[in-house]
Amino acid sequence: MSLLRCTGVTKRFGGVTALAEVDLEVNEGEIVGLVGPNGSGKTTLLSTIAGSLPVSAGTIEFAGRDITRSTPHHRAHAGISRTFQVPRPLPSFSVEENVATGCMFGRDSMGRTAALAKARTVLELVGLGEHAGSEVGKLTLHERKFLEIARAIALDPQLILLDEVLGGLNPSEAALGMELIASLRTRGMSVIYIEHNVRAVSTLADRMYVLNQGRNLAHGLPADVLDDPRVVEAYLGGPTDA
Amino acid sequence: MNARIDRALAGNVGGIVGCAVLAIALVPTLGSDYVVAFGFQFVTWIALALSWSLFSGNSGYASFGHGVFFGVGTYATAAMLRHTDVPFVVVLVVAGVSAAVLAVIVGLAVFSSPRFAGDLFGLITLAMAFIVITVVSNLAFLDGGTGVFVREQAVGSWIGSSTGNLFIVGTLIAAGTALVALAASVSRWGAALRSIRDDEGVAESLGVPTYRYKVLTFAVSAGLAGLAGAPQAIFLGYVEVGAVFTLNIPLLVIMMTILGGITRWWGPLVGAASVVVVRELLLDIGSPELSQIILGAVFVLVIALLPHGISGSLPRSLTRRKAPATEGAHR
Known part of the structure; x- marks a missing residue:
């Protein structure tokens, strides 16, 4: 069952479009990975979901309610x-x-x-x-x-938004962190998980979304998404070097 | 752990109530006129410093409007005494509520946008002072520009019959303000305000309704200042805009709070007590200019040596035992 549904989320800062009609859905109990190159709009999308940035267009629904205009603390109370x-x-x-x-x-x-x-x-x-x-x-x-x-x-919360929580950690700390994130699901939480380290995401996530230049590039099962040539192109800058 | 917090809390409440009862029992009966008048100013400054810190110290939004709320209380009292015959308790309520309502109006507007956070908030509260001064000066039923004689209006009543009675009212207001400050320091209320001071964005993300807390606490802080302004009208006897809405009040209150520190609820109380006593001692020098300079120098020195103020410079274990004792300064 769908817990969070972002539809056509757009965010402009003056003349710069940080997010252009982004769609994203999270089901109950799901761990969703959100990846993309630097500046692709991952954190901006997270902030629009958390409510600290108002959207320029689009809607955000959570647990069946439209929260597009809710304040951050209302969204915190909502879960x-x-x-x-x-x-x-x-x-x-x-x-x-x-x-x-x-x-x-x-x-x-x-x-x-x-x-x-x-x-x-x-x-x-x-x-x-x-x-x-x-x-x-x-x-x-x-x-x-x-x-x-x-x-x-x-x-x-029912939905927890994790923004590169493993960035800058050494391998043993990161392993502890991944265990912790995996355990959130058993505690009844769904997760959106932004990470630079694609491998870490692909092992944890049920599904993945890839953003590029503020747009949806691809989404689906981690293995499929990582094999998508557009993702390889955008993320690694070329078809070589996997 | 829980029991220890409860005992410390009970000690604090007991300290506040005990000091207030002692002060009310002893000062008007034993003190000379001079001592009672000094005591009245002493408790008024304590109420002002604690009420300012309740909002500004806890939330980090430095207000320069505290003198306005105090002055609104004073003018509301002067107008009520002049135009009505209601008991002083009603006058007190009206004085407090008037100041609180003004704060709600200003707060609803100024806190509605993050653009007005920080220094701009201070400037806006300063601008509010000039607007209120203009309004009061031009409304005949409040002042109209000539000043208001209050003493004659109050002379037949209990409150106007002696400075001792003013002291009793002032002490009750100061003690009430101290209880509110204490309540904030040990509750969700204080945690919400301090999280706003630390990082308002994080506070919101943790579920703190920051707008509501800011508006309501600004109103409570202003209402307490308005209460403190009520007996002041009778104490002054003659109320005029220049003397009531002086910028000295917010400046001194800020100085008292910084001096006392904001890491403990009683910091501003100690700060107010220190400043009032030092100012009084400096009167003996006979030169107001020189005493101002000395007061300023002492202030700079204390800030340099004790960046967290007097209360913040005592180790935690010491303050736990000391906290109730320090309220001895209440007298």
Whole structure:
């Protein structure tokens, strides 16, 4: 069953068209990979789904409701949460307070004490349990990336938008991250997963979308999409070097 | 953990209520006229600093309009005393609500667009001051440009009969403001405001209804300032635009908050107490210019040495034990 449906989503910044009539659909329980070269509009599309960027044209439906004009916090309450490509922890909050804020204001709003308790279980889940009381400034890049995931999980979303959460991680950290992403599905979440590393996406994703210059280039099963000559052309700059 | 938070909270509430009760019991009966008058100004500044910080300290939106809300409370009181016969409690409510309504109107407009965030918000609140001054100066039932004598209007009532009674009202307002500030610091409300200060985009993505929190807290902050302005009308006796809507109020309140720090709810309280006491001590020098310079120099020095203010420079373990004790400054 369709959870998210973007139809003809267009985003213009002045004269620049960042997204041109992009269609994307996510079914319940699905992990959808979103790939494309730099500047192809992946993060812009994510921001229009999360609501932080208003669309210039097109519609976005979530769980059967039109959310095209909803504010970001309404979408968070409806069940959409996101991470940021460059981690944006709340700097004056501790690690657990960052996560607790998501618990407090997410889909099930709760009081501060309950939120802190829930935050600790979420931090255990992503392997940051021992850092619960730390200042965010003391975290490494990999820990900051995982804090982004923890905070997004804390909202108890139906759809989680992950923006290059594995970028810049070493292979063992990335492997942990992939396990974590795979586990989100078993927790009842659907995932849109932006990644530069096409191989990581193709192992995790049920289906893939490829964007190029703000347009849909291809979508389908990972194996089919990766074999599509247009994708090879756009993504790798030529038919050689697979 | 939970029990420890509850005990710390109970200690804070007890500290606020205890200090207020002590102050009300002792100051008007034992203090000289001078001490009571000083005490009234002291508690008024505490209410102003705590109410300013409630919105601006927590959210990071520095308002220069706090003097306007205070002044609206003062003028609403002057007008009510002049034109009506209602009890002072009603006057208080009207003073607070008038200021809050003005803040809602300004807030709904100014927070509707992210373009007005940051420095522009400060400028807009400053512009609001000039608009309100013009309006008050030209409306005869408020002022009309001549100033308003309030003392005669209030002389027959309980509130106008002694400075001690003004002190009692001022202390209750300051204590109420402290309880609101405390409530914000331990609840979702404060977490929402601080997340707005840290990163408003992230706050929204985490489900924080930032617009609603900003408008409502701006209104509560303004309403408390309006309340604090009500007894001020009677204390001054003669109300005029130039003296009531002075830019000194937002500037001093900002200074008090920075000095006291915003990492603890009682930071602005300590900051206000310090500034008021230092200003009073500097009066003995006999030169207002020199005391202004000294106050400014002390301020610069403290900021350089304690970037997080007085409250933010104490280690956490110390502040936990110290917090209730520091409210002794309330008297």
